[in-house]
Amino acid sequence: MEDILVQVLQRITPSEEERTFVEELTKELRGIAESVIEEAGLSVIPRFVGSLAKDTYLAGDHDVDLFLAFPLETPIEELRREGLKLGEEIGKRLDGYEVAYAEHPYVRARYRGVSVDLVPCYDVRSWRDVRTAVDRSILHTRWVNDNLNGRNNEVRLLKRFLKGIGAYGSEIYVRGFSGYLAEILTIEYGSFVEVLNQAGRILKRRVLDPAGWTEKEPAVAMKTVKREVREDKPLIVIDPVDPRRNVSANLSWEKYGAFYLRSREFLERPAVRFFFPQGKSIGSYLEELRKRGTALVTLLFDVQDIVDDLLLPQLERSARGFEKALGREGFEVLGWNVGRRGRAFIMLELNRAERERIRLKPGPEFFKESGQEFYGKNEKVWIVGKRLYSERTISESVIDVVSELLRKNQVALGKGIRDAVRRADVLLNYVPKELEDEAYLLLSREKWNLKG
Secondary structure, three states: OHHHHHHHHHHHOOOHHHHHHHHHHHHHHHHHHHHHHHHHOOOOEEEEEOHHHHOOOOOOOOOEEEEEEEOOOOOHHHHHHHHHHHHHHHHHOOOOEEEEEOOOEEEEEEEOOEEEEEEEEEOOOOHHHOOOOOOHHHHHHHHHHHHOOOOHHHHHHHHHHHHHOOOEOOOOOOOOEOHHHHHHHHHHHOOHHHHHHOHHHHHHHOEEOOOOHHHHOHHHHHHHHHHHHHOOOOOEEEOOOOOOOEOOOOOOHHHHHHHHHHHHHHHHOOOHHHOOOOOOOOOOHHHHHHHHOOEEEEEEEOOOOOOHHHHHHHHHHHHHHHHHHHHHOOOOEEEEEEEEEOEEEEEEEEOOOEEEEEEEEEEEEOOOHHHHHHHHHOOOEEEEOOEEEEEEEEEEEHHHHHHHHHHOOOOOOOHHHHHHHHOOEEEEOOOOHHHHHHHHHHHHOOOOOOOO
């Protein structure tokens, strides 16, 4: 295993030349920021946060997070207004910028080929000072730097491993391990290999409290634990800088499952491929459909004004809504996928494309000549009052069922996309070219790639 880790470290550890570039880059950015702040007459301190500031970044990954820390007494509206103006003025002295939006506006710029986020925040000293979601980043950077004790490369190994197995990133469309969570686990267990060794015990232990908040602030910390247990989170890591927060709140059971299984596999058979998996060729979704004998239903609709972080949870809620509604109608949903490729999509694999339904067939009165003809033509006939009745078996397409469910408002859909889904194009066993890979990955189950 040692040889494997040495090989990987050679690829992911920044070279001296790269480190020099990063040092020069941050020094120049700090100088530009301080100059603009001084000209504006503001008491703002530029602070670097994130992996560059902690020296846990991977070779070639130089994204800069430069936070503009305002005094605590600054009103929130003033922070947003002046913070955006400050970011724009700094951006004008770089190589281009744009305004982006999260909890409040910030500036995303480019400088010397590197992405630079200029984010206004409060200059917090403890968790009690935190007023916006981004404020903790200053405390996170400080805590990691105080506790990492030279294990930077162990963090790099863990980050690269998580990237290799598709479990890195806490964004809503990933729901994996954040970089900060990887740093905490490394500090807690001492090394990359030991974090992998502990994968099962971590899951059984369920709650990690690196800073001892359950003793220092038991009421606050236990409220956090109870809330996260109630929501059935796979892991609860009480933030070392804030007892109100679970660092792994966005981590899904699926991503922890991938980490758990791949950790065991790596420890048994170490290989570079866990860190740098070779891409697999995408096959034909139509061939997969033919082999599986299943049906693929895809809904396509426009939601241009919704950002991914808000869209994806609503797509997932809608997919689960279809899963339940179609189940009530006799169709089993075997798997689903959602996302946006230009248009938003909900993709459902079902056990069949049609169902057989019995439909009542009313006939004429039994004593009429047409009644004799009806009686002779139908195998099952009965009389209700004077009228003859029969029944017939019809095949009903899942497309008609989906349309009917939507028309009758019988599918639980994401609140912000209900109208768009009801107007969706509904496709059976066909997807446009831009979704062919997504369809193949769903049907082949290779998207999650647990067995490599």
